[in-house]
Amino acid sequence: VLDGGLVVSVDLSVEGVHFRRDWFSLEEAGYRATAGALSDLAAMAAEPLGVLLSMGLPRGEKDTVSQALQRGAREACRSQGVQILGGDLSGSPGPVILDVTVLGRADSPLLRRGCRPGDEVWMTGWVGGSGAAVHLLGEGRGLPETLRERLIHPSPRIREIRWLQDRVTLTAGIDLSDGLAGDTGHLAAASEVKVILEAEKLLLDPGMEDAIHDPAERLHFGLRGGEDYEVCFTAPPGEVHALTEVFREVFGVPLTRIGRVEAGNGVHLQDRDGLVSPLFGGFDHFSDEEQR
Amino acid sequence: VLDGGLVVSVDLSVEGVHFRRDWFSLEEAGYRATAGALSDLAAMAAEPLGVLLSMGLPRGEKDTVSQALQRGAREACRSQGVQILGGDLSGSPGPVILDVTVLGRADSPLLRRGCRPGDEVWMTGWVGGSGAAVHLLGEGRGLPETLRERLIHPSPRIREIRWLQDRVTLTAGIDLSDGLAGDTGHLAAASEVKVILEAEKLLLDPGMEDAIHDPAERLHFGLRGGEDYEVCFTAPPGEVHALTEVFREVFGVPLTRIGRVEAGNGVHLQDRDGLVSPLFGGFDHFSDEEQR
Numbered sequence: 001v002l003d004g005g006l007v008v009s010v011d012l013s014v015e016g017v018h019f020r021r022d023w024f025s026l027e028e029a030g031y032r033a034t035a036g037a038l039s040d041l042a043a044m045a046a047e048p049l050g051v052l053l054s055m056g057l058p059r060g061e062k063d064t065v066s067q068a069l070q071r072g073a074r075e076a077c078r079s080q081g082v083q084i085l086g087g088d089l090s091g092s093p094g095p096v097i098l099d100v101t102v103l104g105r106a107d108s109p110l111l112r113r114g115c116r117p118g119d120e121v122w123m124t125g126w127v128g129g130s131g132a133a134v135h136l137l138g139e140g141r142g143l144p145e146t147l148r149e150r151l152i153h154p155s156p157r158i159r160e161i162r163w164l165q166d167r168v169t170l171t172a173g174i175d176l177s178d179g180l181a182g183d184t185g186h187l188a189a190a191s192e193v194k195v196i197l198e199a200e201k202l203l204l205d206p207g208m209e210d211a212i213h214d215p216a217e218r219l220h221f222g223l224r225g226g227e228d229y230e231v232c233f234t235a236p237p238g239e240v241h242a243l244t245e246v247f248r249e250v251f252g253v254p255l256t257r258i259g260r261v262e263a264g265n266g267v268h269l270q271d272r273d274g275l276v277s278p279l280f281g282g283f284d285h286f287s288d289e290e291q292r
Numbered sequence: 293v294l295d296g297g298l299v300v301s302v303d304l305s306v307e308g309v310h311f312r313r314d315w316f317s318l319e320e321a322g323y324r325a326t327a328g329a330l331s332d333l334a335a336m337a338a339e340p341l342g343v344l345l346s347m348g349l350p351r352g353e354k355d356t357v358s359q360a361l362q363r364g365a366r367e368a369c370r371s372q373g374v375q376i377l378g379g380d381l382s383g384s385p386g387p388v389i390l391d392v393t394v395l396g397r398a399d400s401p402l403l404r405r406g407c408r409p410g411d412e413v414w415m416t417g418w419v420g421g422s423g424a425a426v427h428l429l430g431e432g433r434g435l436p437e438t439l440r441e442r443l444i445h446p447s448p449r450i451r452e453i454r455w456l457q458d459r460v461t462l463t464a465g466i467d468l469s470d471g472l473a474g475d476t477g478h479l480a481a482a483s484e485v486k487v488i489l490e491a492e493k494l495l496l497d498p499g500m501e502d503a504i505h506d507p508a509e510r511l512h513f514g515l516r517g518g519e520d521y522e523v524c525f526t527a528p529p530g531e532v533h534a535l536t537e538v539f540r541e542v543f544g545v546p547l548t549r550i551g552r553v554e555a556g557n558g559v560h561l562q563d564r565d566g567l568v569s570p571l572f573g574g575f576d577h578f579s580d581e582e583q584r
Binding site for chain 1 (some may be wrong): 294295296298300301302303304305306307308309310341345346347376378379380381382383384385386387391393395523541550
């Protein structure tokens with residue numbers, strides 16, 4: 001966050017790490033990368049000002065790759081009423097590279113720090129769908145259309161969070177790119193508080209139900225699957241509840257209280273029996289278990 | 293250029309395309325990429341606000357690579373009194389990737405369009421050194437220290453151009469990243485004018501003299517070698533000349549009139565005998581002849 005409420009963020013996508021061409025098209029990769037970058041603006045309750053695309057293109061297919069990425073990026077931008085301002089084109093000795101810079105402005109930027117013990121923890125939408133989709137693709141299994149859609153066309157919650165901020169006090173927020181556990185961990189660390197997530201309350205992506213039969217596995221993706229691009233935020237007790245119905249009517253997206261803030265540190269999960277245990281980490285592009 | 297004179301630019305560097313580890317260290321690659329990105333602010337006469345680094349890091353060496361790139365980037369930022377605001381870290385399946393986003397503010401941004409027939413064409417510093425250095429490295433020859441320094445530690449001319457803009461009218465400008473011929477071609481196209489470069493006036497990098505004996509070859513690098521990161525600008529006749537001495541005293545860098553603007557289009561070279569012939573293109577990362 002700079003002078004005048006200017007916010008800027010950047011998100012790098014690399015073929016073989018963030019996407020595979022046999023999983024989805026380059027146009028879809030462009031959409032997804034751009035939507036993911038714009039989601040950083042949602043997390044800060046910022047109004048989007050513009051997008052820059054930096055592309056590294058393998059020789060011999062630079063035009064087709066660049067056009068496909070741009071088509072997808074433009075579509076994602078259009079969904080948020082924002083324009084591509086410029087960027088950079090370069091060669092690549094191998095993977096397709098797409099780095100998306102987003103610019104925005106926030107009069108009162110929502111930050112990771114700022115929540116206090118007693119605050120409620122809320123989230124937009126559903127979690128687990130993207131992580132489950134990547135898992136199924138990695139196992140060579142087919143994807144239900146709803147999960148495929150969730151993976152490829154995430155919806156940055158920019159309008160949703162700005163709408164909420166106009167009506168209630170939001171004390172802290174983060175978008176869910178690494179996974180609910182990891183991202184609320186960042187929020188807890190920045191705010192120097194303990195976050196308790198209530199397993200029963202989490203709104204798991206219904207698209208997982210047919211494809212993933214074990215409820216524990218669905219919960220795993222809800223907590224640790226990345227790239228849902230929903231927003232998790234905190235608010236003083238009692239303020240948000242009255243807005244949930246109209247929010248759902250306006251945006252077609254649920255708003256769910258999923259936990260609470262207490263004094264302490266770290267992220268903890270409260271299970272159906274009320275037992276609370278610590279949670280660790282989220283998605284790490286470098287971890288061996290979850291490397292894509 | 294956005295509301296409030298906000299300018300933003302992005303510059304992608306990929307191992308195997310823009311740098312090779314056997315040519316210079318990753319720290320040097322970080323310096324060079326960041327200085328190159330900051331040079332876009334010089335071209336627009338913008339004051340730097342901050343830098344974002346997006347890095348794609350090969351597995352198994354992510355920490356060492358990321359630290360080396362950041363050390364170099366920080367050093368380049370320090371030379372311009374600007375800070376690294378944030379960025380993104382990701383894996384890479386192969387090449388080291390470094391994408392640098394720069395933010396700045398310009399009250400009256402210098403653009404590629406705006407010069408008129410009759411204007412003079414000026415440049416800061418020297419041209420040809422970086423292109424000659426890359427050529428020598430590509431042939432497996434050693435580099436004179438001055439050329440190596442020019443290649444690795446380019447100086448974005450941010451203070452220089454802002455200093456000039458405070459004192460005289462600058463009508464258009466561009467930084468020399470693709471090569472003088474190609475970059476003045478962009479300027480000529482944007483301004484819808486003809487640019488005539490005078491071969492005799494070009495200030496060729498003196499570091500080339502010992503290593504490259506053919507004067508025609510030195511001129512070639514001066515016109516077509518990329519990544520000198522000097523600034524070429526235009527000004528109404530007679531305004532800049534009186535500043536050249538004090539400019540050199542203040543910045544230790546020469547300021548040279550290298551040509552003129554006429555009605556027409558394209559970039560043309562006037563040789564020592566006064567003959568004028570068209571010049572084409574600059575450095576193209578995708579061309580077969582000059583691919584690095």
